Amino acid sequence: MLRFVADRDDLLNSRFALSPVTELENLLRKLTGRRRAALPPAWSARLTPAFQRLRAETALDAVLALQSDRYGAAFVVQPPASMAQTIDGDLAALRATPLAQARKEIADCLARSPTTDRKVLAVLNDEHAPKIMAEAMAAAWHELVAPDWPALRAVLERDVVYRGGLLSTGGWQAAFAGLHKRLAWRDGALELARLEDGTHHLEGAGMLLVPSVFVWPHIGAYTDPPWPRTLVYPARGTAALWDPGPATPPDALASLLGRSRARLLVSLSDPASTTQLATSLGMATGAVGDHLAVLRNAGLVTRARSGRSVLYRRTPLGDALTGDTP
Structure with a gap:
């Protein structure tokens, strides 16, 4: 352990x-x-x-x-x-x-x-x-x-946005909870099974968390000086990158919004930037921006700044239209 x-x-x-x-x-x-x-x-x-x-x-x-x-x-x-x-x-x-x-x-x-x-x-x-x-x-x-790399980076950035959301609502225990099946938070420590034995005190420096596409389904760690303590974990969305079939909206939703806007709405199960959406869906960035403006004016998506990016996410009405209600 x-x-x-x-x-x-x-x-x-x-x-x-x-x-x-x-x-x-x-x-x-x-x-x-x-x-x-x-x-x-x-x-x-x-x-x-x-x-x-x-x-x-x-x-x-x-x-x-x-x-x-x-x-x-x-x-x-x-x-x-x-x-x-x-x-x-x-x-x-x-x-x-x-x-x-x-x-x-x-x-x-x-x-x-x-x-x-x-x-x-x-x-x-x-x-x-x-x-x-x-x-x-x-x-x-x-x-x-x-x-x-643009497609890989989009997956990695969306993972960080998702983990950041967990962190803001449930703290680090929530953010750590879904990183990997062999990783658990217990009694003030991160425990990683079946890697190597040893206990390392972070000593105030914290942990560096690095999402990765190609590490899947494994997890890696840096433990030896002079390197910072680091976990490399599988990013969410990797499976979709392997088989990038187009986001398929329900026919009724496509008829209501148009197929491109419906695909965007379905794809926003996690917050994403215009560039990330364009990369993952194979659409022009300008076209994505235009469609997002229409969806936002209709009250189906909202946006907020996160660092240097502007992230779009579905509103409760957008969730209801896609059938993805909490």
Whole structure:
């Protein structure tokens, strides 16, 4: 049992953040078969050829050599700073890793999962190993993740909005409750079953919570210094991303509102921004904005600012029309 002991300051300082490099690292795990839950066939067929080519043309195998079933090098996938984290920031942090820290984590990883691959060992023993691996990760990002990043980010942002709603109404206990089936809040501590044994005191720094699409259905944790205590958990809405069939409104609702506006209303089961809706539904951002204005004037949706985004959500009347009443 892994336990994170929290006090009042820890709850005040816990926060959400997004991590592009976490998505890349967990996608690589799926492509190598290290995740028991594989990619959907369509994703696998699309990404595997590029993945195999990257392994042949870059130092990506050195990155993969540091992965095992339950462990990985944190300096390669460092916890993010905020919701505005970018892949450029992630890779800059990797390049700037002190060599002593990189070598310590490389040794820990190889002790768990040794390799005899000379090409891989040459990279891992190089004094510029962090920079070499950053270049390989940059190439993998642009080929494997970047084209899908707007859709992935939309899923992650909607998850954070949903968790934020739970936090505002029920506190951190409510926000933690649905993160993962193996995670529970008991007696002032977060307990994570079947990961590793140990108790860690958050010491006022709080917990960093990072939603992920590709970590599904698993959960990950950062426990070792110098990295902040972090949980990487499966984002809500991942299943819809795997099978993005169009939101299908009832025929009667489509006849009343028009099919596009009905699809938008049905899709607002969770609050979302104009950009998130446009990405998930494959509609033009301008068209989504126009339809939302009509729905808002009709009293079916409302909007409120959340950070830098404006989020739309259904009103009780909108819930009633979609048949999604509490």
